[in-house]
Amino acid sequence: MRWGEVLVKGLLALCALVSVATTLGIVVALLVPAVEFFQAVPIRDYLTGTEWAPLFEPAHFGVVPLVVGTLSVTLWACLVAMPFGLGAAIYLSEYARPRTRSVLKPSLEVLAGIPTVVFGYFALTWVTPFLRDIGLDAEIFNALSAGLVIGVMLIPTVASLSEDAMSAVPQALRDGAYGLGSNKLQVSLRVVVPAAVSGIIASFVLAISRAVGETMIVLLAAGQQPVIDWNPLHAVETMTAFIAATGQGDVPTGSIEYKTIFAVGLTLFVATFLMNIVSIRLVRRYREVYE
Amino acid sequence: MSVAPTIGRRSHGRVSQLLFKAFLLFSLLVGFVTLGVLLVDVLKDGLPALSWSLFTDPPSSDPEIAGARPAIIATILMMLLLIVMAIPVGVATALYLEEYANKERWYNRFLEVNIQNLAAVPSIVYGILGLAFLVRGLGLGRVLRAGAMSRTLLVLPTIIIASREAIRAVPSSIRDGGLALGATKWQVIWRQILPAAIPGIATGSILGVSRAIGETAPLLLIGAVTYISFDPTILGPFTALPIQIYQWVRLPQAEFRELAAAAIIVLLVLLLTLNAFAIWIRNRYQKRW
Numbered sequence: 206m207r208w209g210e211v212l213v214k215g216l217l218a219l220c221a222l223v224s225v226a227t228t229l230g231i232v233v234a235l236l237v238p239a240v241e242f243f244q245a246v247p248i249r250d251y252l253t254g255t256e257w258a259p260l261f262e263p264a265h266f267g268v269v270p271l272v273v274g275t276l277s278v279t280l281w282a283c284l285v286a287m288p289f290g291l292g293a294a295i296y297l298s299e300y301a302r303p304r305t306r307s308v309l310k311p312s313l314e315v316l317a318g319i320p321t322v323v324f325g326y327f328a329l330t331w332v333t334p335f336l337r338d339i340g341l342d343a344e345i346f347n348a349l350s351a352g353l354v355i356g357v358m359l360i361p362t363v364a365s366l367s368e369d370a371m372s373a374v375p376q377a378l379r380d381g382a383y384g385l386g387s388n389k390l391q392v393s394l395r396v397v398v399p400a401a402v403s404g405i406i407a408s409f410v411l412a413i414s415r416a417v418g419e420t421m422i423v424l425l426a427a428g429q430q431p432v433i434d435w436n437p438l439h440a441v442e443t444m445t446a447f448i449a450a451t452g453q454g455d456v457p458t459g460s461i462e463y464k465t466i467f468a469v470g471l472t473l474f475v476a477t478f479l480m481n482i483v484s485i486r487l488v489r490r491y492r493e494v495y496e
Numbered sequence: 497m498s499v500a501p502t503i504g505r506r507s508h509g510r511v512s513q514l515l516f517k518a519f520l521l522f523s524l525l526v527g528f529v530t531l532g533v534l535l536v537d538v539l540k541d542g543l544p545a546l547s548w549s550l551f552t553d554p555p556s557s558d559p560e561i562a563g564a565r566p567a568i569i570a571t572i573l574m575m576l577l578l579i580v581m582a583i584p585v586g587v588a589t590a591l592y593l594e595e596y597a598n599k600e601r602w603y604n605r606f607l608e609v610n611i612q613n614l615a616a617v618p619s620i621v622y623g624i625l626g627l628a629f630l631v632r633g634l635g636l637g638r639v640l641r642a643g644a645m646s647r648t649l650l651v652l653p654t655i656i657i658a659s660r661e662a663i664r665a666v667p668s669s670i671r672d673g674g675l676a677l678g679a680t681k682w683q684v685i686w687r688q689i690l691p692a693a694i695p696g697i698a699t700g701s702i703l704g705v706s707r708a709i710g711e712t713a714p715l716l717l718i719g720a721v722t723y724i725s726f727d728p729t730i731l732g733p734f735t736a737l738p739i740q741i742y743q744w745v746r747l748p749q750a751e752f753r754e755l756a757a758a759a760i761i762v763l764l765v766l767l768l769t770l771n772a773f774a775i776w777i778r779n780r781y782q783k784r785w
């Protein structure tokens with residue numbers, strides 16, 4: 206083999222290593238300060254504590270309120286993203302003509318290209334007043350409007366991944382069901398959806414992971430109230446909002462407040478990492494079955 | 497198949513079919529209607545506040561004379577840095593994975609899963625990475641360069657995935673033809689595969705860059721939330737359009753909300769231009785094999 210060729214391969218591999226270095230960097234960046242944090246705060250107190258007040262005297266470091274806030278927003282996001290994302294996917298894959306699909310799919314993707322800060326503005330200045338107009342007793346910052354907007358934002362994510370999985374279902378399965386006298390509804394719901402179920406679940410898991418990790422919308426619209434409160438009309442604080450709100454100030458490096466950013470960041474990273482891996486596995490499974 | 501017996505029994509379904517189709521259409525509409533309402537809301541609030549001073553003046557505590565000039569300049573600088581840093585590394589990684597990597601090896605499979613996972617890591621985590629390593633670890637400080645670097649890492653997975661698809665779409669007959677004529681592997685890649693894949697790579701990269709331009713969360717941690725009245729440089733403190741929007745939205749006065757909406761219009765127009773450019777490249781140059 207020529208020297209130049211070997212050199213090129215080496216250079217390309219080096220570039221590929223950047224992404225490995227990124228992962229490594231994330232893990233180290235989170236782990237080192239987090240370990241120091243857990244030397245000061247027992248990990249048990251952190252995971253089970255129900256009071257979150259890291260900047261007060263006496264400080265409390267129970268992460269449960271942040272987790273509840275995150276889950277509350279995520280729940281509402283999923284209630285929007287999952288049914289409508291799946292509905293859009295079924296329409297695109299089973300009902301739309303190829304021409305219609307080639308217009309609708311990219312148009313739906315426009316939603317995914319809107320910056321999250323714009324969605325945050327929309328949640329705060331339009332959705333929350335709208336909720337009040339229809340008679341809900343919503344606080345200015347509330348989990349519901351943030352959750353609903355995140356849900357709409359995630360519709361293309363769910364739709365696009367689910368549609369990929371449904372398109373991979375062999376036509377023979379559909380033809381077989383039609384041959385037995387089924388109609389389109391039956392073919393969609395009882396043949397295509399079950400056959401594509403691993404891809405659909407993968408899209409759901411990815412949507413949860415995205416909702417958990419979403420920052421700007423919750424920072425602008427859901428508030429900064431670390432309380433255990435499942436009422437969607439009240440303000441909450443999510444893990445991401447805490448990180449963003451604390452990290453933008455000038456917290457002294459090495460202080461316990463500084464380290465909480467990394468402890469919460471590690472919690473967030475581990476949670477989303479596990480979901481991403483599940484999602485990647487599921488996608489690979491349907492690809493192996495049908496492709 | 498186990499579903500077969502139930503199929504004949506429920507053939508009444510005209511109404512249920514109709515309802516189902518209505519639900520599916522409604523699902524699509526939810527997205528489009530929201531998009532429409534959002535755009536109308538932004539235009540209604542923002543158009544009156546949209547003026548030249550937004551482009552020529554620095555931010556101010558007086559909404560009458562406040563502009564977003566530093567933020568707009570920083571966003572454009574950031575975009576150039578992103579293109580220079582993210583696209584070469586992303587395309588090189590894609591070339592390695594598609595043309596060189598042996599998929600049987602564990603490290604190449606690891607590389608692939610790693611990139612897929614990075615694509616789904618919350619953007620704020622990239623901010624933490626930037627805060628720990630670039631701003632404080634390397635001591636770059638809260639400067640534009642650090643912001644651009646962490647955004648580069650953020651978009652790399654998107655660019656890699658798009659470039660891989662574009663490279664994969666080049667038929668292997670082109671590869672084999674080149675090799676059969678005695679070209680080396682790199683000559684085939686450089687002269688045949690890359691030129692053929694460039695429309696796809698360009699489209700994917702521009703979409704990735706435009707997403708990064710709108711990404712706010714990592715910049716919050718890297719410290720773009722500062723008051724800047726001068727034109728930013730690569731080595732200096734900076735702000736960015738989405739950050740400027742975030743700061744204005746949070747202020748209580750209605751005038752600042754309107755300024756935020758005006759800045760959103762500027763941001764959306766910028767992103768729309770980038771996206772339209774990407775689609776134009778795709779339609780103009782894409783080949784069907």
